[in-house]
Amino acid sequence: MKQVQLGGLTVSAQGLGCMGMSSVYGDADWDESTATIRRAVDLGVTHIDTANAYGQGHNEVLVGRAVAGRRDHVTLATKAGMDFTTARGKVVINNHPDHIKAAADASLLRLGTDHIDLYYLHRVDPEVPLEESIGAMADLVTEGKVRHLGLSEVTGEQLRTAHAVHPIAAVQSEYSLWTRDPETTVADAARELGVGLVAYSPLGRGFLTGTVDASSLAANDGRRRLARFTEEAATANQAVAEAVRKIAEVKGVTAGQIAIAWVVAQGERLGTPVVPIPGTKRVKWLEQNAAALDVELTPDDLAALDALAAQVVGARY
Template sequence: MEQVELGGLAVSAEGLGCMGMSSVYGAADWDESVAVVRRALDLGVTLIDTADAYGLGHNEVLVGRALAGRRDEAQIATKTGMDFTTGRGRLVVRNDPERIKAAADASLLRLGTDRIDLYYLHRVDPEVPLEESVGALAELVAEGKVRAIGLSEVTGEQLRAAYAVHPIAAVQSEYSLWTRDPETTVADAARELGVGLVAYSPLGRGFLTGTVEAGALAAGDARRRLARFAEDAAAANRSIAQAAARIAEARGATAGQVALAWVAAQAPRLGVPVVPIPGTKRLRWVEENAAALGVRLTDEDLAVLDGLAGQVVGARY
């Protein structure tokens, strides 16, 4: 698979999001999840994305086990800052320097490695100056524990403030056919600074594949609480997946592959490297996703796909 540069870090042009292997989308099988990570490596997908919040550390342990014996084939991206340990599912964002450093050591232990290739602030802590949080990350780089720094879900102003402390390799944001927020919130700053965009949920949390029936989601599936998956909204949004499916049929591809190909194709327009990281816990989907970057979309295809975001019913959260 083609390589992309994120702040001097060479990664695969498509990554693998591992969150669903441990949380959010219902039950997952450990053995198959491990097999998915290893199959991704076989297919040339080397950017493996996790976080200490996914499954309260479970996901990092899983990724570490999956990469045992193959660590040098992968670039591990993990995150810190989201604290779900306060009980009752309550999220607290904590990015004080002491916690960041302790969290990095804990992540290294769970992952079974001596370095994190790309370490993100999962969210910005409003109670801690961003410059202090990035300063702590910079110290981890100086210590050799982290190779490159990233931020998740930030504005252009926040990116510039962070970059003034230490170079930022990538911003991770939700970005897809039906979520275009980064184009107006952070893309200009990323282009000016040479920062890449890592696109999470590039398949619209599975909806854009046309294979997800919103009304049939399992009780433990967090998508049941999202506005776009509510009954009326999902029915209206189905036309977006159908539009991708029509193009897919003409290209000998699937709707999901078209959705991923569209995300990757935005790099020249945005002027930044764009790396989609579709998540899956199934072998069949990791193989399909890895083939998506081979789909070539015409200018006519792109014009149709570009207009779909304006049809979305329901807020992102």
């Protein structure tokens, strides 16, 4: 698979988001998830994305065991800044330097590795100066525990503040045909600073594939709480999914592949690499997603797809 640069970090042009293997999107299977991660590596999808908060540490253990023996062939990205040890039954934002450093040690143990290739601040804590949080992460780089730093869901101003403390390789944000926020919130700063964009949920949390029936989601599927997946909104948003499907049908590919190809194509327009990390817990969907990098979109395709965001019903959260 093609390789791209996120700041000074080389990664595969598509990554694998592993959150759903441990949380949010209903039940998952350890063996099937492990097989999916290993198949990803076989296909060259070597940028593996996890976080300490996914499944309260479960996901890092899963990823670590899945890549055991192949650690040198993958780029591991994980995150800190979410505290699930409060015993209050929920995850809270915690960017205190001591917490970040302790979280890194715990992540290294769960992942079974001596270094993290890309370490993200999962969310910005308004109670802690960003400079202090990034300073703690920079210490981890100095200590050899982390190779590169990233931020998740930040503004351009926050990116500039962090980058002034230590170079930032990547910003991870939700980005897809129906979620375009990074274009106005952080893309300009990323381009100016040479920071790459990592796009999570490039498939619109699965909706853009045309295979998700919002009315039949499992009771423990987090999408049931999202505005775009309510009965009324989901019915209206079928028009968006159908438009993607029609373009896919003409090209003889899947709707999901069109959605991912659109995200990748935005790198040229935004002036910085965009690396999608579609999440899946099944080999079948992984293989389809990986093949999206071979899909070519014409200017007419891109124009038609660009217009879809304006038709989306429902807020992001």
